[in-house]
Amino acid sequence: MKSEYNPYDQMLSTLEEAAGMLGLEESAYSFLRYPERELIVSIPVEMDDGRVEIFRGYRVQHSSLRGPCKGGIRYHQDVDLDEVKALAAWMSLKCAVANIPYGGGKGGVKVDPRKLSHRELLKLTRRYTAAILPLIGPEKDIPAPDVNTNSEIMGWIMDTYSMFKGYSVPGVVTGKPLDVGGSLGRKEATGRGVMFVTLEILKRLGKPVEGTKVAVQGYGNVGQTAATLLHQKGCKIIAVSDVSGGLYNEAGLDIEDINRYLHGNHKKLLAGYEGAGVQKISNKELLTCPCDVLVPAALENQITEEIAEQIKARIIVEGANGPTTVEADKVLSSKDVIVVPDILANSGGVIVSYFEWVQNIQSLMWDEDEINRALEKIIIRSFNDVWDKAEEKKATLRMGAYMVAIERLVTAKKIRGIFP
Ligand code: GLU
Secondary structure (H helix, E strand, C coil): CCCCCCHHHHHHHHHHHHHHHCCCCHHHHHHHHCCCEEEEEEEEEECCCCCEEEEEEEEEEEECCCCCEECCEEEECCCCHHHHHHHHHHHHHHHHHHCCCCCEEEEEEECCHHHCCHHHHHHHHHHHHHHHCCCCECCCEECCECCCCCHHHHHHHHHHHHHHHCCCCHHHCCCCCHHHCCCCCHHHHHHHHHHHHHHHHHHHCCCCCCCCEEEEECCCHHHHHHHHHHHHCCCEEEEEEECCEEEECCCCCCHHHHHHHHHCCCCCCCCCCCCCCCEEECHHHHHCCCCCEEEECCCCCCECHHHHHHCCCCEEECCCCCCECHHHHHHHHHCCCEEECHHHHCCHHHHHHHHHHHHHHHCCCCCHHHHHHHHHHHHHHHHHHHHHHHHHCCCCHHHHHHHHHHHHHHHHHHHHCCCC
């Protein structure tokens, strides 16, 4: 029987493999195996019907070696400590690959936010913020959106923190609404980054963009933006899916029409969409459909060994964090499927978060063109670093990305040393 999936074990196993390829002694990188801080909080919320429900929340700071901890907050019914630990570690690695001055952190609340009213969601967010308040701050740990959280929630976090301080502190959180210190381009940044790395990998492999068949799993902020931008660049988006199921059209989906449908539909789910030539498919069928590029942009543990055996895509660009298991990675590599790993492919979000934070602490406002250009420059530079490292070590791009990150973190550790 297979042992149960544990995202933190998965992170550790990839870390060990990459550190091994670098020929590092265990003592040189063992600090990366343990998060610096783990906080578990109980969040009482008085529900609309007068009952009090207690939710469990987490904030994990994996590393502050290269700068303040940075990473999103997730609201999901499956959140647990090991997931948040893994996501926090992936943030340290991601920020190191992007070479931006941050460490890694992550937060989460075990809750299905679709079951809460707007008012309950607001109360949950404010109380969670109060509970993690000793840990966060613009110089310490800066949250951002992640699965099921958005700019409105970031605005509440900013307000709650500011109320405790007695003055407005926009730099405590990124991904805020524009009117309270948010940045142009932040909402689309992760999906835009996915688009940039997809175009870059196609270029590196000598493949055309026009007509490239793309399937996108997850039609949230990341998946929807990536699908829309890739469609605008000439790719043919043949399949998209969300928790309610998937849509497939071999001739290419009408992405604008799907986006219009979602805009006017308050549940924002794909299930009810009808279009000429559009077939309904399951999430599994989406992952294994005949396409050139597969973009998993939902949750971790989607591309398992079993799915990997059936995958027909030649390229996978990981919009989500941890969508491919370690076992599946081996299968994909034996099939010569190129995987552009999460810590590179979805780094656009945290890169523009960095720009937002820089604007906040300097009280500056950049224009959108400037932001998108700077994002492209950083993500392509990271792509090159990862590509070169993978070539040098004759390794996969995932190993290349981990090696780039580990080297940067180990260098910082050497410089800083151990206190006391
Ligand atoms: N949640 C996003 C991620 O996983 C963004 C994090 C951030 O902007 O801090 O990369």
